[in-house]
Amino acid sequence: MPLFNKGYAFGLKTPVVLDIGEAYTKLGFADEAEPRAIIPTTIEQVGGPVCYIFGRNNTALLGHDIGSDFEKSIKLFLEKIYFKYLQVNPNNQRVILCESLLNPTKVRETIAKVLFTKFDVPSVLFAPCHLLACFTVATSTALVLDCGHTESVVIPVVEGTPLLWAWQSAPLGGATIQDAIMHEIKEKGKIKSENENLLPVASRLCETVLEDIKVKACLVTEYHRAKQIQAAKTLELEKEKEATSLTDIQRPPDMIYPIDGRSRLFIPGPIREEAAEVLFEQDNEKMSLATLLLDSLCQCPIDARKALARNVLVTGGTSLLPGFKHRLLFEMKEIIKEEQRYEKLSECEFRVHQPPTKANLVAWLGASIFASLDTFEKRSITKEYFTQHNGRLPDWCVLDIKSPDKMPERPNTLPTGKKFPTSHVPSRKSTTTAHLDTHSKPSK
């Protein structure tokens, strides 16, 4: 018998709290103010490359059925979490996972399966991260924006219930900014190695370098400045030669980024403020972060709109960029003034929350608070339940499972979740309607 196989103080009462994001995973214990660690959502195998489990190019996730490869990577990743970082025996603690509502059923079921069968956890609960976020600001009504790595998702929460029909999402996030940086560097950046001349950047820089540049240099420009730059740019496009118009604004100086010991990357200064513009440009289908929030709000019941506007909650690592919130509010204010379709929101006063933690940890903290309550235990799915239902999980709103063949197609008008091309999102919508009926329907 092992000498100490029972954590006396760390028993069932302190659940494990996981927020497995596409880029970063936050892990820790309930009832604590901050996660024990934030790690990249990757697995490393001997001799193999580092692999992002939910990464854009992980083939295990494509296609309809998620193969055993994916299951294996989940297992390796959880092993890392439990034995390297949390350092507790998995079979002692309940688990709460923050999940995005766009998370395909298949993915969560695989995670649950691995947790139950390989790690023998006593219970699992998947909770929607937008709802959890509300716990950190002690409110039950908030317009929650999660601006993560590849996606931004807005879901309004009214009286503790997420209004699913009003969700909005767009493929805007940290990765989008990194793409923009790469695009610019390819066009205007230069590389200088030892004893060599300046060379154009030919191949794609690796994501870690791009992320490093983003995190260290990028910021979100102030609204008027952004408009000036935009105007100047369109002018520039029209009369190609006269690039003089831009001189009115003083642009950031160029930057020198040391790539490795020997080569240096010359980055044009304007990237600093222009890269993050992708989040606010209304180019493609007129969608920006600001319109996501406004569109979502338009779909909410009239009587909840004002309260929601006063409780905007911004979460996700990308919102940590300097100047982000200021620009977002400014942008919303201006768009409402300018665009006819948002006229009905003109009465709303927008206010943002400042949760007691960093923006990328908000969902985690919410889960930590929620999992410390007695209610949590009742809501959890036990191993018995899981095996009795053949590895199917209930949706988070209803506790009985509907047959999978009756799921309606996802409406095409909604932006498609980028992350998982064959996601089962519609199932979530269909199973929750019963619940949603008890609330007032959206009005025009």
Next chain:
Amino acid sequence: MATLLQISKVKYLIDENSDECDSLANLYFCMYCLSLRSADVLQHEIDSHFCPQTLDSLSPAEAPLKRNKSANSWQCPACLHPLSTRATSTAIQVTDDPTKSTAKKVYYQACTFCRWSTRGIGMPDKDIVNGAWTEKANPDVQRVNQLLEYYKYVAQQEKLDQETKRSSKKRGYFAVAMQLNKYGGARLGIGGKKPSPLTQVSSKLGESPSLKEVTIEPAKTYALEDLEPLPEDIYHKVVNFAKVSSVTQRHSHPEHQSESVNDFWPQKTRMFIKQSLRCKGCDHNIIKPEYNASSIKFKIHLVAVNQIPEIRINKVPKLVPGESCKIILTLVNPTEHVLHVTLLPHIEEEKTQRSNCQVELPTSDLVLSKYDEAAEFIAPEGGQAQFEDDPEVIAYRRGNRIGFYLQCTPDKDLQHGDEVWVTFKYKHEHYGNTTIVALLKGDKQQGEPEADWLKQTVFVNVGRISSS
């Protein structure tokens, strides 16, 4: 070494039902169940925590409470390298005579790798070597504690209500969140024009006098005017990449995530763990690290390569579809007993079509002499003669290993470059059980140990077809 290099070439069937197989080097052997186990089917347990620097250990009960952090070992916030404590002496003034000064020993911490030091960020030196350093506290911990307390109260209140009423109409998923409105602080109009009145709570309070009321200040919200725009000069400043922290550095302090390297703070080293592995079938330990020298009688290390005679590939001629050839496989005996091995054909079921090669197995028993640690140093003859080897079957014999011939014919329909897999079973004696178990139990009864017969199924990738 051969085992390591051929790791994916010779595979052993672990579980008849699931058709799972793996290299012997990756497998464990349960001597109570007498069967192979993969890491997957073993129960991983945390045995003890230890600090990689000071080698202090902690029990699994204590460690999580101490956040799995070592007591006296610190790491560099910039590069995560361990920090070392430096001693230096400074002159301090004697209080009563400003002209005199005495030397005093003080300590600071520095990174030997990237040269970061506590002096560099202006942290005062300490008078004692250990114990004076602290981690930077989470600035939000107070508010979070308020939230925790508040929500616990709300949940409790809700439970009481349900007990008294026994009827709950609103059964939303997050009942707690639903109830928020009823019990206090958080109301729809938080932070807006109507600051939420906390007075409502008191009227409710009469119902459950046993609960102490907890209120919470509504969270602050900010309008556009309240938010600071970025300072004007930020656009003209030159970015010094060395002065801004990277994502990894930020994430190593989740609660601070400071952007400037000037705000770095030393952090305690995370502990490492020792794991033990337990067979899920019989609950016995397969691997058990020593917690400390006196607490465990035996270190049990049931790695499969130490228990099971191993097949390796020795020599393979050119493989041509439909043509019979002689390959040499090696059989190694890792145990301290003479082993008899019988090769058996593997009758394949339809679903596990893995082999694509006909084999003719030698019919006679293969006898393996025991593993002798000293064998390397003794002249290779001596003792060889005691085995009467059939040269048709045995290619060579060296210490505890033999090479034997296997007649194989790769299937006719194989193409150039296809992998050729040979499958067979073998039966061998196993002695480990009785002696060690007896030893573990502490009884010293001697005598001829009894052998069990174990059967293994192996899949051998002997190479690729080369046709020409």
